[in-house]
Amino acid sequence: MTTQSEAVRSETRDERPEIRPTGLLRQSLAITRRNLIHIKRMPEMLLDVTIQPVMFVLLFALVFGGSIKTSSENGYNEWIMAGIMGQTIAFSSFVVAVGLTADLDKGIVDRMRSLPINSSAVLVGRSISSLMHSSIGIVVMSVTGLIIGWRIRDGFLDAVLAYALMLLWGFSMIWVGIWVGSAMRSVEAVNGLMFATMFPITFVANTFAPTENMPDWLQTIAEWNPISSLVQACRELWGNTPPLGDDAALPLQYPVISTVLWTIAITAVVAPLAIRSFRRRTQD
Amino acid sequence: MSPRAAIEAENLVKHFGETVAVDGVSFSVPEGTVLGMLGPNGAGKTTTVRMMTTLTEPTAGTARVAGHDVVREPAAVRRAMGLTGQAATVDELLTGRENLRLIGSLYGLSPAYVKRASEELLGRFSLADAGDRIAKTYSGGMRRRLDLAVSLIARPPVLFLDEPTTGLDPRSRVELWDVLRGLVREGTTLLLTTQYLEEADQLADRIVVIDRGTVIAEGTPLELKDASGAAALVITVSRAGDLPIAERMLREHVSEVHVDEGARQLTAPANGLGDMTRIAGVFAHSEIELDDLGLKRPSLDDVFLHLTGHRAEDAQDGESSDDTSTTDAGEKVP
Numbered sequence: 001m002t003t004q005s006e007a008v009r010s011e012t013r014d015e016r017p018e019i020r021p022t023g024l025l026r027q028s029l030a031i032t033r034r035n036l037i038h039i040k041r042m043p044e045m046l047l048d049v050t051i052q053p054v055m056f057v058l059l060f061a062l063v064f065g066g067s068i069k070t071s072s073e074n075g076y077n078e079w080i081m082a083g084i085m086g087q088t089i090a091f092s093s094f095v096v097a098v099g100l101t102a103d104l105d106k107g108i109v110d111r112m113r114s115l116p117i118n119s120s121a122v123l124v125g126r127s128i129s130s131l132m133h134s135s136i137g138i139v140v141m142s143v144t145g146l147i148i149g150w151r152i153r154d155g156f157l158d159a160v161l162a163y164a165l166m167l168l169w170g171f172s173m174i175w176v177g178i179w180v181g182s183a184m185r186s187v188e189a190v191n192g193l194m195f196a197t198m199f200p201i202t203f204v205a206n207t208f209a210p211t212e213n214m215p216d217w218l219q220t221i222a223e224w225n226p227i228s229s230l231v232q233a234c235r236e237l238w239g240n241t242p243p244l245g246d247d248a249a250l251p252l253q254y255p256v257i258s259t260v261l262w263t264i265a266i267t268a269v270v271a272p273l274a275i276r277s278f279r280r281r282t283q284d
Numbered sequence: 285m286s287p288r289a290a291i292e293a294e295n296l297v298k299h300f301g302e303t304v305a306v307d308g309v310s311f312s313v314p315e316g317t318v319l320g321m322l323g324p325n326g327a328g329k330t331t332t333v334r335m336m337t338t339l340t341e342p343t344a345g346t347a348r349v350a351g352h353d354v355v356r357e358p359a360a361v362r363r364a365m366g367l368t369g370q371a372a373t374v375d376e377l378l379t380g381r382e383n384l385r386l387i388g389s390l391y392g393l394s395p396a397y398v399k400r401a402s403e404e405l406l407g408r409f410s411l412a413d414a415g416d417r418i419a420k421t422y423s424g425g426m427r428r429r430l431d432l433a434v435s436l437i438a439r440p441p442v443l444f445l446d447e448p449t450t451g452l453d454p455r456s457r458v459e460l461w462d463v464l465r466g467l468v469r470e471g472t473t474l475l476l477t478t479q480y481l482e483e484a485d486q487l488a489d490r491i492v493v494i495d496r497g498t499v500i501a502e503g504t505p506l507e508l509k510d511a512s513g514a515a516a517l518v519i520t521v522s523r524a525g526d527l528p529i530a531e532r533m534l535r536e537h538v539s540e541v542h543v544d545e546g547a548r549q550l551t552a553p554a555n556g557l558g559d560m561t562r563i564a565g566v567f568a569h570s571e572i573e574l575d576d577l578g579l580k581r582p583s584l585d586d587v588f589l590h591l592t593g594h595r596a597e598d599a600q601d602g603e604s605s606d607d608t609s610t611t612d613a614g615e616k617v618p
Binding site: 016017018019020021022026031033037038041042106107110111112113114116117121283284 | 300337338339340341359362363365366367369370371373375376377378382386387389390391392393394397401418438439440441
């Protein structure tokens with residue numbers, strides 16, 4: 001910059017402020033904070049992790065509770081809790097996708113990308129706030145469960161491990177959300193796609209009914225469904241069901257390890273697709 | 285001594301698959317001046333701005349903002365410029381102050397500075413009272429002003445504005461123009477795209493006219509107007525019955541008269557103010573009552589018609605903001 005133009009500028013306008021390079025974490029937290037303000041301004045955004053799953057718990061417990069026999073000694077109400085929480089955390093992909101599509105659609109993502117920040121901050125910030133969003137659901141679920149008779153019957157560390165698996169699962173679901181959110185052009189399209197896929201995926205599993213009574217082919221699908229591993233792991237860790245025997249599908253015999261492996265596998269496959277899809281959407 | 289260029293583009297090209305959105309655009313904007321990029325929807329304006337602001341990479345060509353190459357030094361470009369996109373991209377659920385604070389903290393500005401600068405910008409853009417309301421409750425003009433304020437939080441020396449007044453009512457438009465003129469007085473370099481010929485005329489030092497991805501004309505507003513022909517004298521008579529006699533009187537002084545009966549208007553080519561005052565004198569001494577007598581310089585709309593063979597409005601099908609393809613441009617006139 002020539003000294004003359006600098007002199008002219010400082011006469012006619014104030015000095016520019018110092019732009020300090022900031023890290024990805026600080027940028028992501030600024031965006032997380034913004035997303036949380038959204039929830040504060042529109043608390044109805046939380047309906048999907050509050051009223052909706054509570055309705056599910058009550059409906060399933062009251063309607064099917066009497067007629068579905070489960071492996072739990074304490075009845076269907078206790079058995080179903082891990083299932084509904086598993087579904088809630090799987091739906092965090094939904095939360096990510098809806099938020100990301102809205103931001104892309106409104107030009108917010110472009111606005112952020114025109115700033116001197118790491119463009120991943122948009123995704124990281126969205127992921128953190130979505131995980132917090134879904135975690136609220138898990139807390140609400142747990143309280144609801146306690147009211148209707150669900151209990152954590154094993155040790156404290158096992159219980160914590162179960163909640164940690166839920167979060168890990170949520171982490172892999174975020175990538176699904178980024179992938180869908182980047183590929184879809186409108187929030188309506190995201191809703192349509194996610195309802196059409198996530199509901200069957202979370203139902204064809206051990207979430208709401210035992211798999212033994214399903215037709216053989218469906219039982220195989222349900223037991224190899226990654227979400228079944230998560231749900232089985234949580235049930236065992238909370239002491240809501242005894243471990244399964246040799247006749248169960250392999251992942252369900254070692255549910256904790258298979259949940260970890262499933263989340264690594266899902267992330268390894270979906271994350272590159274998600275990043276490519278996001279790049280393609282934003283860079284053209 | 286010519287001032288340094290704050291924005292430069294050399295042969296910028298952008299392809300989207302088969303579509304050529306921008307096809308060799310070059311221009312240069314000296315520091316502290318305003319370049320108006322004029323063209324219809326789909327001409328390639330937004331794509332050009334997206335390349336200049338590092339949002340999309342050029343297929344070919346180079347561009348520099350404040351001396352930094354947009355491809356090789358995107359971070360330096362982003363530090364040096366502000367962008368106000370086509371839709372006012374403020375966060376609707378955040379208040380005005382929160383919007384400023386968010387972008388300020390993303391820039392890495394100190395909280396104390398952001399607070400001070402936010403108050404100053406809100407005051408300057410008449411948003412001080414609305415600063416704690418969420419942006420959803422703002423009018424279109426207020427949203428645009430907030431969008432602009434947000435772009436200015438780090439005091440960038442270069443500002444890109446993509447159709448800054450599209451969708452605004454005339455009053456808000458004039459208010460925004462005033463704000464932009466103020467920025468230019470302080471030394472900011474501006475590149476603004478517009479479909480409004482009047483807007484480019486009002487604000488720009490130089491204009492590039494862009495159509496189907498290429499620059500079809502460049503110059504000052506005055507040069508472009510001169511290029512498309514002489515001025516016209518327009519006379520509106522009060523009573524339609526006076527038209528024939530007014531036409532006869534006018535023919536004694538000028539060679540060619542066009543009569544529009546519906547509008548009670550006579551139009552004739554004129555050589556500047558001399559012709560106009562002479563003819564005004566003729567009518568002042570007659571019985572004919574006039575509603576209006578004036579000199580009409582060619583508008584930029586006339587310029588566009590002259591350059592492209594089609595009106596700028598021809599290509600504007602609706603208020604579509606999609607400017608990434610050239611396929612929706614108007615029909616090619618042979």
